Amino acid sequence: MTLPFAIIAGLTVGSAVAAMSLRNMVHCALSLVLTFAGLAGLYLQLNAEFVGLTQILVYVGAVSILIVFAILLTRSTEPKDEPSTVTPWVGISVAVGAFLTMALAVLASPVGKRIAAPAPEVSVKTLGQKLMTDYVLPLEVMALLLTAAMLGAVIIAMREKEGK
């Protein structure tokens, strides 16, 4: 484990814990942004420059904005001192159990011991060519999905007309 990795990983995990446990929801959203940025840092460390910057552009630039807008639009009448959960221990124990299972599997597997090969040559050009040749069908499906999601989101959130 190297020092940069430890710093970024600690930041990511710490802010993720904060994002799920703070009481003020805007603080949660802001910590979540830190998690996204930390993940982008991990991607950059793994030589996935393009994906890392896309992660910042999409998550820090767009998804987090959506989330804070939604928080502001739905928050005003919530009572302040309402407990955020009824029985947290069930959920937390399920999550801890899942983590232990996964961690044991990772540590026991020989794949986990693998050391990285020298950094692969990745160019955005080949990535684009792959998108246009091998992955053209998923790309088109994705375009359709995004269009449908946009239309759907607009229609769902549109205020219903009076008298309908």
Add this chain to the structure above:
Amino acid sequence: MAELFAKLDALPVTLKHLLLGLLPGATPEWLVAVVSAVLSITPILAVFPLMFALTTVIERKGLGRIQNRIGPNRVGIPLTDIRLFGFGQFIADGIKSLIKEDVVPRAADKVVHFLAPIALLIPVLLTYSVLPFGKNMVPLDLPQTGLLFFFAVGASTELSVFMAGWSSRNKYSLLGAMRAIAQMVSYEIPLILSALTVVMIAGTLSLPGIVESQTELKFGFLYTWHLFTPWGLVGFFLFLTAAAAEANRTPFDLPEAESEIIAGYFTEYSGFKFAIFFLAEYLGLFAMCGLGITLFLGGWLPPVKLAPFTWVPSWCWFLGKLSALIVLFIWLRGTLPRLRTDQLMGFAWKFLLPMTLINLVVAALWHLSANSIPLVARWPLCFAMLAIPYWLLGRGFEAKFTKREYRFAN
């Protein structure tokens, strides 16, 4: 003679290598990297804030002239009678903002309120790291993802604006932040799409690579700036419009419209924090202008490859073009009135977005027809393909004035 000018051009790079050479031979590798980074960062941190300081004075003087006033003309060198036409004003402003009381509202979310200006300034400064300021003068060369880095880092300023507006617990702050975010999200799409045409033609996301793609010569002396093509001309103006909106400049300065919502999202900031917001806003504008120069105006290239133009160092060309664009923005601020919110959104989605999409198609056509259609026919054809939609789309935005009737005066 030419060698001397070449040396002058490479002066910052040679200076850096000279300073790096002063390190003792036993210096560990990571320390050399750190020193090298510091040497690259220091000039940026020196030049651009100074440029910001001068711009504030020039802007106040220029706006004053436009509005038939004189503007600041008193402060010169401190403790002397030298006035320098008021160009010492920024020193006085800086001292004032440093020693003013820093007021934080009692209801404010203290931590977020404190972090917002920092979270705004850091991404703005980071965008400078990929701009090529001159030949071989790019602090961080990302050959695969330079432009994406610029946009990704630039997009994270929106969140800082939200942090500032939300944490102040002031309705004007929140309104200003909401306006700013809605505006920045909407205008980011035309901004990126208009920059995408250049990426498509140049075939690279690297900003130095994009400058390199404009080094070909036309007629033996004219550099092929992307501005000199129909899609580049239109793309540049689309880019400039979207950049003005991203940087909250008039006519798109609704987030801080002082007659409506005081100062927008930084209403509750005073003293040095206010100065940081001010600085970040101007630095963001400079970075956008720098990107526009790199993409469309040939970066650090002179317009023509003829003797007196090539003597000027490349970084002087960059700074000169940057100053010209800043003056253009000051002029626009003195000329144009502010838009209304619905006009702002309508303009982004109904005019800029279709125009950038059409521009993308025209750029592809321009590229593909390079060998089949002669230039004389290609230029008017492509330009017409852009001018007609411009006219058609623009018709919807003409003011619908009817003849005013005066019911009682007649």
Add this chain to the structure above:
Amino acid sequence: MSPLWCYLTVSALLFCIGLAGALTRRNAIMVLIGIELMLNSANLNFIAFWRFSETPETQTGLMFALFSIAIAAAEAAVGLALIITIYRHFRTANVDKVEEMKG
């Protein structure tokens, strides 16, 4: 560079933090944030496995991560639109209070 298990452990931790949040928080937006965290941890796995694979030049992991980012963006948009509509209808975003269909 750290070996693969470091990245996988971080990813597993993030997934479980997201899972715990999605299971325990009662606000619909917080549940959505938890799901986003889980999606992101899966992305980290894709990138890590791509980087440590024997044939990284095929770029399959990168492609999968890119598509998954796009899907997550669409999911967030639709999910938040739904939450806003629910809020308008029930005046609350608490998932326990939205129980009109309960028999």
